[in-house]
Amino acid sequence: MELKRDDIRLSELILASLEGTIQPDEFEEMQRRIKSSPEAGRAYVDFVLNHAIIGHHTKTTSLGVSASDSAVVNWQFWNELAETEKSSPTVAVMASPPEKNKIFSVRDSRVERVTHSVNRFFLLTAVVSSAALILLISLAYLNSARPHQPAAMVVDTFNVKWNNSASSPAIGDVLFSKNESVSLLSGIVKMEFAYGARVILEGPATFKTVSPDKLVLESGRMYACVPVKATGFTVLTPSSSIIDLGTEFGVEVDFAGSTSVHMFHGKTSLLAGSLGNVQASRILETGQAKRVNASGNLQDIPLNETGFVRALDSRANFVWRGEKVGLADIVGGGNGMGTGTINQGIDVASGKAKLFEKATTSLHGKSQYVPVTHTPLIDGVFIPIVENGKLIVSSAGHTVDHFPQSAGDYWNGIFNGGWHEASNFSITRHNLRLRGVEYGTSENPSIYMHASQGITFDLQAIRQNFPGLKMTRFEAICGISESILDYIGNIRQRMSNQPLPIAGFHVLLDGQLKFSRDLPAGQCEVVRIPISSQDQYLTLITTDGPDGTHFNDWALFAEPYLYLEP
Secondary structure, eight states: HHHHHHHHHHHHHHHHHHHHHOOOOHHHHHHHHHHOOOHHHHHHHHHHHHHHHHHHHOOOEEEOOTTTTTOOOHHHHHHHHHHHHHSSSSOOOOOOOOOTTTTOTTTTTOOOEEEEEEOHHHHHHHOOOOOHHHHHHHHHHHTTTTTEEEEEEEEEEEEEESSGGGOOOOOOOOOEEOOOOOEEEEEEEEEEEETSSSSEEEEEEEEEEEEEEEEEEEEEOOOEEGGGTTTTOOOEEEEEEEEEEEEEEEEEEEEOOOOOEEEEEEEEEEEETTTEEEEEHHEETTTTTEEEETTOOOOOOOOTTTTTOOOEEGTEEEEEEEEEEHHHHHHHTSSSSSOOOEEEOOOOOOOOOEEEOOOOEEEESSSSSOOSSOTTTTEEEOOOBBTTTEEESSSSSEESSOOOOHHHEEEEEEEEEEEOOOEGGEEEEOOOOHHHHHHHOSOOOOEEOOOSSSEEEEHHHHTTTTOEEEEEEEEEEEEOTTHHHHHHHHHHHHHHOOOOOOEEEEEETEEEEEEEEETTTTTTEEEEEOOOOOEEEEEEEEEEEEEETTHHHHEEEEEEEEEEEO
């Protein structure tokens, strides 16, 4: 009798955890029971698996889609229609020319969709057991989707070419659950599955839409963004099974059957080997990547951050593969994606574009904010001279109070590069260095901003080039070039007792100081600033340090990037 009461108590605890009502002390009690008894552990796995299967058929909520989607489908309507069709009496109709395998179009629908809800606690706990995962996939097969059940909808395409033009899906078409392969010869297709997972496939690719929460990828590349409500979305390949835990990941299957999985965010469970012959299981986390060969053997591989199409907007001819926005490239007249010119930059006195190929002598600037008109991505440039206690840092009038005063001297201008020379001190032209890396190239970009100068980027204008993406942070490495240490002896031959230079590095968002450091030569720091959707202006400034002079302040913002997310 006591054993029965224990069983009931364990069931109550498990159910509370799955429904999200369990209290901390109850959770600890459940953990103790599972750890202390193998029978309790097996009971737990059975309970949560059955709960998950039942949940697929009973839990539904409404969901809208983003404005970028060109069609909306009511998944419950299509499921009910499919069921009704099975039991409907035969009706005689006039024959008409057949349309082979034509996928039903719902381009003009404007109704709600049904989504799938899975308890996150179950997935994060159950994946610890390889046996539980194998059982989960096996049960998923036994509990496979009904034929003709709506599985996914095409929400966007770009330059697509299908193997079978007679059954080629178009924007707004519904893909039904079926065991037939679809071949995408070229181009890009974006789909949304009925339970909420968003998938982008890149041709050539062969795949099957097996169910509202399952895709078979036989060959090719795909990217999946799975919100919490769609946790449990599964990708099956010839050599692996990938069970999502609320993530963003890419999968590539080559023609030999090997699978590569790249984790961009979150976690996923990877089972190596074909169904029924699983060789190993792993939990993949953010930044990890694994390769599974046709025999089921696992291998660590580098994360391919830009190897998968992760955002698509055909109306804007926009395809994004995870690239960062390069601010050095923008300074060089580019769009942030590598189209700028090395050594091109901006004359801080006039705001005009200029190619910096020769060194100048020291220059003296004025206290004024100079708008930049040749590119909308840069708002303006300036010499950080404080007047009346304020420094203007944007065309919108943002000002900084109590900013360090500059003497107004600077060298050359602000440009996409990183070189210095001074013949009067026998300093030959050379690329500048931070952390032993030479900067000023397309591979190692930098903005050279010899103190004292400032530049402000228009974040809203940059966002317009990346529709549907969120700008999340700015990162860079700032410091005075280490190469000054190579030439300080030459300098001291003409200027005895010349100290090592110190420069100030400052980063602002909408006039608010987010980073400020005085760094001596030989020392650098990483700048990492979160950016919200409300932030419009990003300002970078270099100033004289505590030594009060810009002399030898060979200041760099190296690897200056804006980071994006879907």
